Amino acid sequence: MENHHGFFTAGSSALSATAAAALEYGGFHGGKGDGLSGLIMEQMRAPDNLNVIFQNGSFVHETKMETKKGEKKIRNPRFAFQTRSQVDILDDGYRWRKYGQKAVKNNKFPRSYYRCTHQGCSVKKQIQRLTKDEGIVMTTYEGMHSHPIQKSNDNFEHILNQMQIYTNSF
DNA sequence: CGCCTTTGACCGGCGC
DNA sequence: GCGCCGGTCAAAGGCG
Numbered sequence: 698m699e700n701h702h703g704f705f706t707a708g709s710s711a712l713s714a715t716a717a718a719a720l721e722y723g724g725f726h727g728g729k730g731d732g733l734s735g736l737i738m739e740q741m742r743a744p745d746n747l748n749v750i751f752q753n754g755s756f757v758h759e760t761k762m763e764t765k766k767g768e769k770k771i772r773n774p775r776f777a778f779q780t781r782s783q784v785d786i787l788d789d790g791y792r793w794r795k796y797g798q799k800a801v802k803n804n805k806f807p808r809s810y811y812r813c814t815h816q817g818c819s820v821k822k823q824i825q826r827l828t829k830d831e832g833i834v835m836t837t838y839e840g841m842h843s844h845p846i847q848k849s850n851d852n853f854e855h856i857l858n859q860m861q862i863y864t865n866s867f
Numbered sequence: 868c869g870c871c872t873t874t875g876a877c878c879g880g881c882g883c
Numbered sequence: 884g885c886g887c888c889g890g891t892c893a894a895a896g897g898c899g
């Protein structure tokens with residue numbers, strides 16, 4: 698688990714543990730053993746009400762209390778991470794339909810909302826570029842896929858390669 | 868024709 | 884109540 702390549706330059710054991718959980722969940726077909734598997738964070742998940750955020754390679758977690766008086770208001774597990782990338786859309790192999798875009802306060806870039814188009818799958822994600830550092834794209838996943846990937850993974854791997862190059866030259 | 872964006876309207880929660 | 888804010892809906896249009 699220590700082989701994730703400077704992408705998240707973390708010494709945090711918490712990060713390692715989370716990464717382990719991600720790989721354990723292993724939604725992507727095959728780690729391919731090419732060293733990129735550590736970068737595949739899409740499938741990482743956090744416990745209920747736990748928001749996991751990576752900032753500048755460091756690891757931050759924030760608990761989110763959603764359970765108020767509603768009780769039924771339990772949010773799906775959420776997972777957020779940031780990547781340094783020129784492109785906003787990180788193709789992770791699933792098919793997404795965009796269902797909204799909103800301007801966010803204190804941010805000059807809009808936030809985009811996507812939903813997984815697989816029948817019966819309600820996984821959502823939001824993508825937002827940070828004003829603070831335009832090179833960073835923040836992606837937040839909510840919920841987990843309970844079905845296989847629909848698209849080829851080739852594109853995603855390509856993008857991962859790009860990201861790796863990009864981060865290494867940092 | 869099927870699937871996707873775009874975009875303003877709408878909605879619920881919250882603070883004043 | 885009212886207005887803001889974040890999130891979602893849905894009509895219209897684009898594109899292969």
